[in-house]
Amino acid sequence: MNKNELNLVTSKFTSGFGVTIFNTTINLYILTVYNSGEILGKVMAIAGISSVISSLLGGYLSDYYNKKSLLKFLDISSLILCLIAIPLSYTNNLMVILVLVFLLNMNNNFSSPVFKSLIPDIVTKDKIPRFNSRLATINELNKIGTPIVATYFFSRQIIDIQEVLFINAITYLLSYIYVNKVDIIDKNLAHFRKVSFFQSYKSSYSYIHKNHLLAYLVYTGFFSNIFLGGFNLILPLYATEVLGNNELYGIFLSFEAVGVLLGVFSSNLIKLDEKLISERILLLISGFLLIIPSIWVSKYSIILVCFILNFSLGRYNIALQNYIQINVEKGYLGKVFAVIFTLSALSGPLGSVVFGYITNIFLKDIFIIISIGIILINLIWILWVIKERYNEKKHIDN
Template identity: 30%
Template sequence: MKKLEKNEVLLWFGSWTSKIGNIVFDYANSMSIVSSFSGKTWILALYQSSETIIQIIFNLIGGAKADKGSRKKIVIITDILAAIVCAVLSFFVDTGCMAEVMICANAILAVIYAFNSPTYKSIIREMVKKNRIGFYNSVSNAGGELIGIAGPIIGVGLVQIIGTRGALLFDAGTFLLSAFAESLLKRVIEVSKPENEKNNVISDIMDGFKYLIREKEILFLVILAALVNFFLAGYNLLLPYTDVMFENEFHNFYSKALVMEAIGGVIGSALCSKIAGKFKDDIRALILFLGGTGMTMFIESAASILKNMYVCLVPFILFGIMLTCFNIMFMSHVQTAVDEVYLGRVFSIIFTVAVLFMPLGSFAFSFFVNMRSVKSYALVGGGIIMLSMIGLIVNKINNKKM
């Protein structure tokens, strides 16, 4: 077991408490809207969609600010602002304007997150030793997976015990705890940010794109991640329909598949904590893990023939392992390989592209795949495998040029 360092513990604590707050916030608000406006589904749709639109607009700005200002101050301030929003929102529960205020609050939190997320990813370079970034990301991801499982349960319990208002005040407390943990961080490396005469956000964002175009390997990874998200949208679209696919064989298969995928995520995180150092700069290994996610979808299509629930659930564990390893290795490589000056902007571009490609994939696969057939997983998996093969070829060509 590796010895834990203070900054790593503080960053994990800050990230996990914020994630708990986000999960409880979404659950409490969604349940409140559903119970109060059961006949107006468009209110919940507006609440959920506003976040995506705002992320597309503000992610790039957040990344540019992360590269120009103090990252530590930005993550602290954004968490404090999130706490204030939750606390203020709690006073509007059970009022006549609750829906409007909740939608506005969610929009404000989406703006805050657009600044916090790329900054939090890029601050790792300053606060964690380079040779430990893979290990840090592995543990962070494992904790996130466990919170993803426990979060909704916590949300249900809080709303039932202390009500929606109490749950929102609990959220405010989690964000304040996160800000406190971040205030104790100490840099392990000094970051020198060059003076830049330009003080224009648009110019800063364009500089980030120019950097990506110059750095072919990083650009290749960003494009790969974007295309992966397109196909993963197909997987996410199919997953809830597993209840329909297996309605004559199994009961509540969807919920079981979600649990198996989360378990796979924890296993994948544990695996990566052991091998991250060995493969941190190995693009080929990263692409092979990606290809593994596609292969698990082929296995699921084949496993369905046996009509055994346990056999059919195994591919979802494998999928969680493969996708988690790919994500951890991808993030770790970006955090170590990208120039410190452009790190926030690169992450903001990655997040923006991800937000754009997921809905595109969802709509595309909704037209071209049969939602009632488990064989549709083979189509999505085949796309990922083909993408991985192309990635391996491109990577081999790039290595020959070096």
Template identity: 25%
Template sequence: MLEERKNQKATRNLYTFLVSKMISSVGFGVFNFGISLYILSVTGSALSFATNIVFNVLPRALAAPLAGYVADRFSKKRVVVASMAGITVSVAALIVYTFMFGFSVSAIYTITAIFSTIGAFNGVAFSSALPNLVGKQRLQKAMSYNQVSYSIGSIGGPAIGGMMFGFVSMKVFLFAMMIAYFIALCLEATMDFALYETKVKVKKESVLTSMKEGLHYLSGKPLVKTLLMVTLCMNFFFSAVSVGLVFVLVQKLGVPSNQVGLIEGSGAVGMLVMSLYLSSRSDLRSPLYFAKKSAFTMCIIVACITLPLFFSLSSLHTFIFYMLLMVLFSAFGVLANTPIGIVIQNVIDDEYRGRVFGIIETLSVGMGPIGSVIFGALFDRMDAKVIFICTSLFLLLCITWLMRPSKIGYDHDEFIS
């Protein structure tokens, strides 16, 4: 009877998590789309737009290690609820500021930095709390639902934001986001974060000592270190796609801008479909073997980006080809990343999970911009065909070496025990 009640609570946590993440993802997608259009319409400057991206990425990367310490030191539920309340109050403060002084680019930069910082605490605490919320047996479904909410936000946010931008003011965008985050806050407050929690005695130690202990713990987990290296390699090399695809479409093939937008947006469809598939199927028996094969497929897809540069295709065929390619690329990205995330969640002890995920967040968030800068410079100086083919081969070799059978195990049972 007790176990049945526990399962019911876990199921309720699972679906509350899905709805909460979906609402906040769509709300942020609407806001982010409106902010992007506002900056470009007011300043007409790509540099101003890029500056906002820096304010969105850098504070999150810097705050993540501290967020990990806080998630391990205090109640994860309090951290999640307090951070979501902080985001909601920040939006309300921006609304008040807008009514008093008007909307400005400097205000956007400030609120973006605040969201990014507080978002690090919310994201790290939520990630480290997932096994406590739903149990290890439901991790695949929970992480798939997280991808589903992100995909719906990526699709629905710009779609709703695009419809709203021409008809309503930025104040309405802010109200929409505040309401979305307030609803998410109310939902998260009802979740039982201690359902599968392992009670541990929290040691009284300084922030710096605690962070060092987290690094020491991570150094003693060779499997986690290997999977982290795989993730960082994928984030770095696949940034060639985010930078180079638009360059190839616009500069090399002359694809119209409206088609470029559809091609880029089709990736979210692939993520959504594959996330729904993973959420509905049974647990993967060999998650790391599955992730390895999916990553190999992504490498092949990266190489295939060059095909229209070798063979002449009609504009329609080029459009269809790249749409299908991006659907597959994003779909296999889910198949590669989700199993790796599940294994990491399972093998890390509860008392260190926040700090480990804080480290992962910092490294993962930071690797994307570094890769974008490097590949951006390369695409200005080298043939795009060479870059994509070399990227595919280098990553293939990295994954083959890092995920060789002698380095990591492929058995499912060892990761859920």
């Protein structure tokens, strides 16, 4: 990894470190101060709404404005927001907290499509897969270690929300410094005529549908996340109501995180499939394994499924990002990522609502429904790509 790439990774890690600390402790802070699951639900809903709005806006602006300048602006605005919020947080005013959560999550989700669309301007095409793999590995290590440290210090009152906001502000400052050091290697970037927000996404929708594989990637991602949302919902219910042990839920989440981390790390050692067939086969196998908890009611069956499913997802997400960054035109790159982020933000809660209703009817057998959904979605993709390859070969032979 050269100095330019290292600056980009360091910028992402530092800001992500601050965001993870904030998102972890804000939930504990709300439960400590307000002692209300309802208020926590409102905060999570606010965060979800902001992610939808900001992802679309970030995708639109990243295709028409300087991406590096956008990231620098987001870092500075987030830094100022954190500093302003420090004295206001002493009031324990709920409206202050809601606005703070909305704006910080908006800035964070705004930067996601901008950052991902910037990578091809910084990293040469042949190095994108390895760069994405290393970046994802670092991000997953952050997700595993940072919440544990943040929870430990906050629970023991070593830090409070004011210290968390100050730490967050420092990480945004560091992110700004490292983004500022990044040099754009692609000096001959195409300039696209600026159009309105709605016209822009209308053209992007048409662009996605012209590429059948890309369209199917986007839509299968949406439906897959609905079933994965159901899986995430069922984990705490299975731990408490079926196995009767609340602490098992934390263990399940730990094995999910380790699975993702090892899946991402394995992409450095085992080459990813450009058409994602190998990664889809892994998800297909994971789909079949999801049947096991319905047959074998045990914490070990859930641990096995959590690990293998998330190992497969870790590899798949890297392969998906590689495919988009290499195959999508730069004029559409930010908006395509924004569409994916937006659909993901919508599908997770939708899956929770749908499967939340189903769990009221039957609980243990819900794994079979999730299993069938994951199997069908990935099986269709595998057959689709095999058919495309057969048609290409037939065309060449003729």
